[in-house]
Amino acid sequence: MNEIPLSHLLFVSTALFFIGIFGLFTRRNMITMLMSIELILNSVNINFIVFNKYLYPEKMDGIFFTIFIIAIAAAEAAVAIAIIINLYRSHQSIDVEDAEEMRY
């Protein structure tokens, strides 16, 4: 079977990264922003896996890193959702533009 070239996979991960960044900048809804962050993280995960597979196939470091990142992402999601719930309780909204008191 023909192997998929490395550059294709890197293209996918880069695309995923910039989609995530775009979502983070343009969306005002905090849950969508959280999803964008997950996309960014997953693009990094793809990078790890791909480099592991293509450059050092005999090693497993990249895979371990990926598993760690998934675990941390789960914890981060829990914290983020807790923040969102609290924000909703105090502001009756999860729109970041409604929470702008913390400024000069």
Place this chain on the structure above:
Amino acid sequence: MENNYSYIALIPLLPLAGFLLAGLFGKKYFRRSSGLIATAFLLIATLLSIYAAYYYFFKIGRVDGVYPVVTAFKYTWLRFSENLSIDMGLILDPISVMMMVVITFVSLMVHVFSLWYMKGEERYSTYFSFLGLFTFSMLGLVISTNIFQLYMFWELVGISSYLLIGFYYDRPSAVAAAKKAFIVTRFADLAFLIGILILGFQGETLDFATLIQRLSDTASPQFIRITGASFFGISLFTWALSLVFIGGAGKSAMLPLHIWLPDAMEGPTPVSALIHAATMVVAGVYLVARLFPLYHINHVSQQLVLYVGTASALFAAVIACTQTDIKRILAYSTMSQIGFMMMALGVSGYSEYHGLGYAASLFHLFTHAFFKSLLFLAAGVIIHNIHSNEMRNMGSLRRFLPVTHAVFLIACLAISGVPPFAGFFSKEEILLAAYNSNKIVFGIALFTSGLTAFYMFRLYFSIFWNQPMEFHSKHGEMAASIKVPLLLLAMTTVFGGFIPFGHYISADGARLDTHFHLVFSIAPVVFALAGILMATLLYKNKNGRPDRLASAFAGFYQAAWKKFYFDELYLFITKKIVFPLVGKPAAWIDRHVIDGLMNGIATATGKTSSLIKGLQSGKVQNYTLYFLAGIVTLSVIFIYLWK
């Protein structure tokens, strides 16, 4: 020899307890009784110190012909190096024991007198707490084992003097006087501190006994080093001793640092009796006596002590002849008598008969403490009844205040040197010591003692005789708390001179037999009687002679009346030279350079922060943008620019 002296520590600590008790709780809980409590504490301290003196001089007595120096206890407080440390301790030797008795006794008399004098005063308890603080620090000063410990108590004495001079703080003149006293003595203390540092650095110790032992041994390495080094052509040893003497001269109101003493009379009169007559102002004499072996081997600094003392004695006596404020006359007389003591130390030798000056000086200190505090307390009675310090408002008071009159007369006779009162014996010894070593000084001293008799009797006649006056005061002098101190002090004034002082206190600690020379004492007594006679002629009855005499010596009289323009000179130096030439540039630098620097930093910070505060927008996505920009920049730097 047993060393069971721990109770000595109680002597200074009891007045301290009185200070704390009256100072912290006096206003609230025992406003009325604070005076009695402080007096009771001091009574115990006095009894203890008299017992200590008895025990020291008679029970233990001499060891190998000299009185031993006992260190009751010693505790290292600050250790700078192997050899140099500041200790806290109690030293017992003849002079410290003698001073302890004088201080506690006079302080007790003043406490008792104040019970009546300060009655009804708004800050009654504060007054007694200050007296306690003073007594504590003065006692601490005389029993210091260490020159730095002495310096600390020296400053404590200064602050309590400041507090008591400014006791009537609602009078601007009292505030000014307190400030003046503090600044002048502080200025002298700076010299003292420098002297201590030189002695400590070169002698490698601050302990009195070790210091004296090292620096009076001409073969010791410390002595060779300190005399070898010189500064402006004068050896460091001379510098150190002269600087220490300047400190002593500031406290003892010697020329030209005397200007604070007459103004210090703004304080309550019993305070003047205690601090500015009997105890604090003789601290300078005590200091020189404490370091006497060093002064004795350093001829230059001893000469300085001699001439400053002599000049102050004469100078103050001349001024005292012209003043009209009775307390100021007494203040100048104090200065003159301290001048006598310094002079005696200046002419004294060290051993045996040559040490007469030393013994005479401390003998005079002893007798002077009693008759001068008696004079001040008597003046306190007069001022309390007349409500004026001015001699012109007084006259014929002998009819109304008989007890005061009697004790005042006794004290005047004593200070004039009329036998058999205490002052005669001590002054005669001083004159004899001066005669043996320096005839010019002797001449000045003889003339000054005549002047002393003249101005004291001028004061006496002006208060108790002279013009008639109407007396309508309800205070009188009936209270026991006035009579007891006056009569006790009068007794010491009458009998104090018969103590064979040289037996107990002498420069080398050995017994010094002072012989009474009938022929020699003719001259001083004649001078004293001449002074008294002149005062009688001029002031006993009101007549025109004083005014005619004053106009005959118009220029000189004016100068003496204006205290030889010393205050004006100091004001000129400070206002015309120090303030514009030093103060103003310093203030300009402070305001424009130092403050300008600080203000500039503050302004720059404020400007910068108002420029960048827009970044703190509160919008989450802005922050994300900054974050991304940062990451991109760092990536660019690390990937492309970092080699």
